[in-house]
Amino acid sequence: MNKEDYFISCFEKNIFLGDDAAILNNMSISQDAFFENVHFKREWMSLYEIARKAMLVNISDAIVMNGKPKYALLTVAIPKNYTRQELKELARGFQETANAYGITIIGGDTIANVKLDISITILAECKNPVFRTGIKEGDLLAFTGNLGESRRDLMRLLRGYSVKPNSRFINPVLRDSFFYKVAPFIHSAMDISDGLFTDLEKLHRANRVGFEFFKPIPKRIGCSGEEFEILFAFDPRYEKKIKNIAKITRTELTIFAKAVRKPYRNLCKANHF
Amino acid sequence: MNKEDYFISCFEKNIFLGDDAAILNNMSISQDAFFENVHFKREWMSLYEIARKAMLVNISDAIVMNGKPKYALLTVAIPKNYTRQELKELARGFQETANAYGITIIGGDTIANVKLDISITILAECKNPVFRTGIKEGDLLAFTGNLGESRRDLMRLLRGYSVKPNSRFINPVLRDSFFYKVAPFIHSAMDISDGLFTDLEKLHRANRVGFEFFKPIPKRIGCSGEEFEILFAFDPRYEKKIKNIAKITRTELTIFAKAVRKPYRNLCKANHF
Structure with a gap:
């Protein structure tokens, strides 16, 4: 520990x-x-x-x-x-x-x-809160936006280079407009602050589920923290509705995994004190 | 400024x-x-x-x-x-x-x-909050406890000496039992965090009143911060009731001034960044 x-x-x-x-x-x-x-x-x-x-x-x-x-x-x-x-x-x-x-x-x-x-x-x-718990087996997992930019730009800054002022690391984009609309149809959500893989570990622990990835996600994406994109889980029957809300609010959406009974292993390095 | x-x-x-x-x-x-x-x-x-x-x-x-x-x-x-x-x-x-x-x-x-x-x-x-505002001319001003210990012990610590573990500077005594009982009978209150004289300045600004002191208060008392005793104002007709609550709750009480129309000058040195 x-x-x-x-x-x-x-x-x-x-x-x-x-x-x-x-x-x-x-x-x-x-x-x-x-x-x-x-x-x-x-x-x-x-x-x-x-x-x-x-x-x-x-x-x-x-x-x-x-x-x-x-x-x-x-x-x-x-x-x-x-x-x-x-x-x-x-x-x-x-x-x-x-x-x-x-x-x-x-x-x-x-x-x-x-x-x-x-x-x-x-x-x-907050009349109808969405918690981290609530994921059921068979739920689909999705995240908003494009992950990876925050980590890439942090690395640049740490090496002494500058980044664009609209970099996600400097100016995070919040997804309130999209999220309030999908909230009634989802089971669980959190923001991606420690990185997708590390935040999935929290969902894994809170819900006792593992995740079957639809395709491999590289570490430069899965280990990028401070994205402040939204990671959420929903019943597959709402897939169309949620995709439609994403389209209307011009929110990029990646449905990347299914919740299943299996263990989970976080591939990112720990970042604790 | x-x-x-x-x-x-x-x-x-x-x-x-x-x-x-x-x-x-x-x-x-x-x-x-x-x-x-x-x-x-x-x-x-x-x-x-x-x-x-x-x-x-x-x-x-x-x-x-x-x-x-x-x-x-x-x-x-x-x-x-x-x-x-x-x-x-x-x-x-x-x-x-x-x-x-x-x-x-x-x-x-x-x-x-x-x-x-x-x-x-x-x-x-907090159903019936007590604010800093609300002082009327003629109100009496009081504080709980004995002021001065916190400043004295801070000075000792700054000089490299030790202080008793029950020093008010180490372990502030809060007056919740007394204060909840007097709250219905008072006009205004705040805790003494910056020192009596400096905190009176805040009451002066918030209420546009000055204070007629019943006897002079030395700086070692008036400029002692982090006391976390309570400074409050009340109508003189509740004086007996409030003194009685102080007695029952074994709270030392000093009624030290009357709110009047006059300017106020804080005698302590400023402690800002």
């Missing part, structure tokens, strides 16, 4: 191993960190882009629970030497992203720190 | 300048950071004490809104070199404090980081 899993196992419930968000009184609540030198390096992105991505990765958790994000709390730890211009750019990234999704920023905390570390809580209206 | 206020002013609302928590659907929601080398140094406290204080300072925000804490989300950034024993101690600090207050830990995030940085969100049942 790695240290992260060990830490989690010290709590009374496996609190961090569950869904993308917790559900309380028709609300989904989720909190995620976005830390300098952990999730990003300052030279990779502008402060506006950093604040926007910090918001989007948190909004993504609400969307995949079928929640409509409403409120955000921001905790922002900021280096003392930031100029007013920099603070303004950072605030604009949070505010404009919140506005784009109809989110009101209702609180939080600002502190001085050695680096830029952001922690965001999103509260979303 | 200092940089912190400037950053806050860049948002559409003065989101961080309001109450200790936001109120939504009969719930209070608050999020506070507890960061290494910002709020504590590792050599000052055990990991158990750090986790406990991180929880308590957040629970305090819920209590002063008259909220009953119910749920917590923890984001914990942990150095890679922590041993299993250390992780266990940290988790125990969170879990036991949550249990003591009837709080269920429902989610969060764990990441590897260069230092121990904690961010906690508390959700509390």
Whole structure:
């Protein structure tokens, strides 16, 4: 057991191993960190882009629970030497992203720190949540979009090259429009944050199913994290309906596997502390 | 304007300048950071004490809104070199404090980081919130407990001396039992986190009142932050009732000023980034 899993196992419930968000009184609540030198390096992105991505990765958790994000709390730890211009750019990234999704920023905390570390809580209206559990044998598995770009661009950045400003790694594309429409017809969903193969391992553990792949998926695709595309499972009888919603919302969709009784092995390297 | 206020002013609302928590659907929601080398140094406290204080300072925000804490989300950034024993101690600090207050830990995030940085969100049942606003001219101002110990012990720690394990700086005492009983009879409340004089400045700004002190309060008391005692205002006709509740709950109470129309000047040094 790695240290992260060990830490989690010290709590009374496996609190961090569950869904993308917790559900309380028709609300989904989720909190995620976005830390300098952990999730990003300052030279990779502008402060506006950093604040926007910090918001989007948190909004993504609400969307995949079928929640409509409403409120955000921001905790922002900021280096003392930031100029007013920099603070303004950072605030604009949070505010404009919140506005784009109809989110009101209702609180939080600002502190001085050695680096830029952001922690965001999103509260979303969530009357019909979609969980990670719920997959049945015979269900089809699908993901939205094209996977692989995020990992490829992260590798480029780590090697010192630049990437396009619209790279998925810099500016994730969320699939809210597609997902809210398919949500009534699916059994289970999560966002692809650790990579398809690693996230499938979570579905495997939560549902005790394995997956029969329709064709092999290369590691450059299956091990690409921070895609924030949606991985979901549904009964084959809704295949046509779901494909139609994908077409109408211009969402690329890959139906790649069937849930079956068999073990599962994640082919990606672990990325834990 | 200092940089912190400037950053806050860049948002559409003065989101961080309001109450200790936001109120939504009969719930209070608050999020506070507890960061290494910002709020504590590792050599000052055990990991158990750090986790406990991180929880308590957040629970305090819920209590002063008259909220009953119910749920917590923890984001914990942990150095890679922590041993299993250390992780266990940290988790125990969170879990036991949550249990003591009837709080269920429902989610969060764990990441590897260069230092121990904690961010906690508390959700509390809060049907009759008490806000910072609501003070009327003629109201009496009071605080619970004895102020000054937290600053004195912080100074000792900064000079390399040790402090008692039951020091308020290490283990804040929350006044939930007293506060829930007086809440129906008061106009306004907040916890003393930045120091009495600085927190009075917030009440001054929120209520446009000044304060006539009954006797001078020395700086070692008025400028002592992180006390987590409660500062509140009430109509003089409830003085006897409130004193009686203090007696029954064995809570020390100091009625120290009257709200009047006059300016206010904070005598403490600013502590912003």
